[in-house]
Amino acid sequence: MLTAAMNERLTRVGPDTPGGELMRRYWIPIAPYSQLDENPVRKVRVLGEDLVLYKDKSGTLGLVGDRCLHRNVDLQFGIPDQCGLRCPYHGWLFNEGGKCVERPMEATPRGEIKQKLKAYPVQELGGLVFAYLGPQPAPALPRWDLFVWPNAIRQIGIMTINCNWLQCHENTGDPTHSAWAHGHMFQYVLEQQGRYEEAAARAEHTLHTRLKTGIGIKELYANETETGISKGVRYSQELGADSDYTREHSTVIFPFFTQTGKTGAPRSEYQIRVPIDDTHTYHICYQVYAAPPGVEAPQQDSVPWYEPPRHDENGKPILDYVLAQDALVWDAQGAITDRTAELLGRTDIPIVLLRRQLDQQIGRVEEGLDPINFYRESPDIIYGSGSAPDYSKPLLKHNFRKLYHRGFFNDDADRYGPALELVKDLHRKIEEFETAQQNALEKTESGSN
Structure with missing residues (x-):
């Protein structure tokens, strides 16, 4: 729970507001x-x-x-x-x-x-x-990795959401929402449409993984990094999980980026929550589909954009893809949610840290200091997730993220993207390449025996 004054401090973005002065440094x-x-x-x-x-x-x-x-x-x-x-x-x-x-x-x-x-x-x-929009001289434009990663297909999904930017961004500080917003609610929507049995039969449907994230939660963790916040969930077999394990959640890049998926993977994304004003957010899904060494991604003359719909021709909400489910719960909190009326729990630990970091960085600007991720000079590439990809290890724990040619795209906003057919072809090539590599390895091993 926040005080009314702190809620104002963190949410207002106009000229001469504390939050607005911070945003104008980026x-x-x-x-x-x-x-x-x-x-x-x-x-x-x-x-x-x-x-x-x-x-x-x-x-x-x-x-x-x-x-x-x-x-x-x-x-x-x-x-x-x-x-x-x-x-x-x-x-x-x-x-x-x-x-x-x-x-x-x-x-x-x-x-x-x-x-x-x-x-x-x-x-x-x-x-x-x-x-x-800030004071001169302007800093360097940071070369975050997904913007400059080579050998990849890109597309940009944009959406205007009628609420304050922070309640959109707090979604990234909430690892456990996935079990309900993208699990149980997804199931409910599909049941109402008479499509649940079909979805349940698809092993690659995101629904299965999302439901599983709510089982066996032992604790959440959140830590500040040089560029933002790392966070995740620790699971316990004793509490119902398949085993004792830790699941890393999306990376927070200050002030309003979230990275899902690993850099260099067949599918990764920045979700960017740009404040239009105090009660509207320009939401950007910057989607990148990278090819591994040995596979060549097709060249794009320009990066296409699209706007995933939130309502059907009858004005009814479309809720059978992940981003639309997120957008629903963000603006369902109201134009600017009243955080004095919250009742936070143990699953909100990353949200508390996210707010604290935002307040601290506002304070730095008030003191005449540069906030984090303010670059006078930018390196050729900045890894928001910490480091360059290691192609000797699997970049995707969830293999359905590289199965667009097998239908995975149906579960999220990507299905509306103009680059979808290119992505399907790329994922098909990646699968063929990896299959050939595996066959060659097995043949070598059998020959040595």
Whole structure:
């Protein structure tokens, strides 16, 4: 349970708020780059600020205030020029720095004016456009591993969720929700649809693993790392688990990334919870399907994007895939959940640490210090999960994560992705490659005997 004051401190993201000042120390993903190929001028709202993102005819990106200085026309309807964005009303031209560089039909059309549009630096990395809304000089854009990992297919799923970013992100501090939100609720939904028997017969359906995560829980653990938090669940055979074992949960990368799956695996993902404002979240699933050494992934000219639906044609919630189940329970808590009314339990240990870390990093900014994951210079690659993949060991404990060609994709948002057929082909090649390797090993071993 938090005090009302602490809840405000952790959730509010507008200008001059403690949480908003922290967020403004980071490069924030605001759109798939491929959206600008479809429409080079787009309205963007991030951290409570209304802005316009554009790509001009020279390929330069700009992020500026959304209202023309002349007559307040909304610049989302602006016209890309060779070097900037023109207002559609009278053609005033603004560059990526927010400066008006031309005013047609004025007595001195190229005369300077002192006023500028609000403007922020933007960069592209891994098919995403990132913006920095904080004090200058801007830090380096961190090269997190999934954005730059070679020999891989990528796609980007985006979704707007009508609640505060933190209750979306707290999902990553809640390893045990999977047993119910993605296990028992999944089962209930499929039973209502008359599809449960079919799903239960599929060994690779995520339902089986999810239900199992709720059996035999001994304790949870959570530890701070250099980049965020590691956490997981310890199971006990005495309490009903198949054996005594520890199950690592997804990695938290501060301030609002979660990594599921190992870097370099046939399927891994960043889930990114970007605050649009205090009561809306821009949720990004950055999905990566990597090929191991010996298998070549197909080349992509650009990283495609998609928006997984949350409702069917009748307005009824779609709840037969994991991300939709998550989104339901996030915004079902309300626009900003009242954490003074919570009753936390032993399974909430990672959430407590996540909130404490957020408060501590807000405090660092208030003291004039840099928060974690603030890079003056970025290495060529940063491993949020700790280290580079070791291909001498299995990268996936749950083999269904590389069985998209066998139907695993049906259980999550990936099923709507435009790169799905490429991923199926890649997983098929990986299976053939691994089968050939295993056959060769067995043949060698039998020959030596």
